[in-house]
Amino acid sequence: SEVLEGQMNVLWNTPASALPAVLVTDRMVVLVVLLGLLTLLTALVNGAVITAICTTKKLHLPANYLICSLAFTDFLVSILVMPVSILYIATETWSLGQVVCEAWLSVDMTCCTCSILHLCVIALDRYWAITKAIEYARKRSARRAAVMVGIIWVISVFISIPPLFWRYRPGSHGPKQCIIQHNHVGYTIYSTFGAFYIPMTLILILYYRIYNAAKTLYQKRVSSRHLSSQNSLNHCRVAHTFCVSDLSTSDPTLEFDRLNVTIRIPSFETEMEAADERHQICTSRERKAARILGLILGAFILCWMPFFLKELLVGLQVITATPHVSDFLTWLGYFNSLINPLLYTSFNEDFKLAFKKLLRRKEHA
Numbered sequence: 001s002e003v004l005e006g007q008m009n010v011l012w013n014t015p016a017s018a019l020p021a022v023l024v025t026d027r028m029v030v031l032v033v034l035l036g037l038l039t040l041l042t043a044l045v046n047g048a049v050i051t052a053i054c055t056t057k058k059l060h061l062p063a064n065y066l067i068c069s070l071a072f073t074d075f076l077v078s079i080l081v082m083p084v085s086i087l088y089i090a091t092e093t094w095s096l097g098q099v100v101c102e103a104w105l106s107v108d109m110t111c112c113t114c115s116i117l118h119l120c121v122i123a124l125d126r127y128w129a130i131t132k133a134i135e136y137a138r139k140r141s142a143r144r145a146a147v148m149v150g151i152i153w154v155i156s157v158f159i160s161i162p163p164l165f166w167r168y169r170p171g172s173h174g175p176k177q178c179i180i181q182h183n184h185v186g187y188t189i190y191s192t193f194g195a196f197y198i199p200m201t202l203i204l205i206l207y208y209r210i211y212n213a214a215k216t217l218y219q220k221r222v223s224s225r226h227l228s229s230q231n232s233l234n235h236c237r238v239a240h241t242f243c244v245s246d247l248s249t250s251d252p253t254l255e256f257d258r259l260n261v262t263i264r265i266p267s268f269e270t271e272m273e274a275a276d277e278r279h280q281i282c283t284s285r286e287r288k289a290a291r292i293l294g295l296i297l298g299a300f301i302l303c304w305m306p307f308f309l310k311e312l313l314v315g316l317q318v319i320t321a322t323p324h325v326s327d328f329l330t331w332l333g334y335f336n337s338l339i340n341p342l343l344y345t346s347f348n349e350d351f352k353l354a355f356k357k358l359l360r361r362k363e364h365a
Helices: 002-012 021-057 062-091 096-133 132-139 142-160 187-222 231-247 250-261 268-315 323-334 336-345 349-364
Strands: none
Touching: 021 062, 021 323, 021 336, 021 349, 062 096, 062 142, 062 323, 062 336, 062 349, 096 142, 096 187, 096 268, 096 336, 142 187, 187 268, 268 323, 268 336, 323 336
């Protein structure tokens, strides 16, 4: 009883200021669990995309090789960058040493920059595939995709390496911190523009031109409805081909339409009805393409714009950011590594079938 009374006295005499520490710890546990689940989900989803492309012969296309490389980059973020960040947030201190700190910051910058540049190259690949369909079809190969990926990694390394020449200062910041320094304004401008602002501008321009090219073809098809039946039918086939070639690598309905065109010779009225039906299909797919492009651009800008805006303003000494704000904006950028594989594969029927096959294999296993 004396021991119990002693414990009650200790609790009763504990200052109120010491009590919130328990609440903060509880919130930290919840935060770590959520971040851990996000990391695990990011690794699983990107791993599934890589596995689907590698094991499905129908997905062995140059455009999908770029998506596979993007998934691999985001997978690296999930296994090399995000877990260390969780440990750092949980302990609120850096305990892995200066060398690991330098390596972690460099890998973080390289992989995240590489992921963003992949989005830029994928947009460029789609732009060429649509605006220069015949010419680019001859050049579009696995080797060309590999060269593009190699250029992406070289640029990413050149953006992330410079701080290593001045950042390593043993004992200058102590072993308790591992953060990006903003004491070089020139490098801040160089890195933020090279890793985000220039790629973002290019992505916006490319997708704007892709959408405009789609609208131009649709408008031409509508204006040519009163031409001869054969010309009208051929033009609709071109427009319909474009509908499915901008964001998807294959579509069963395209082959079905080709069979219809080659087998039967309908009357002019029937052809006009078919043209109207195809026009409605194209219009529907134009809206779908607009929604997909909006999701891709919206997710990319929403995830990375706040982080790079903060980096630029802090580097220019316009504002100061607290550690909690910096962590939140950093993880908002990491979240893009989970969204990327979902956006770039979930609208493609071939990927859906490949994912279903993977799930069946796991069930059998």
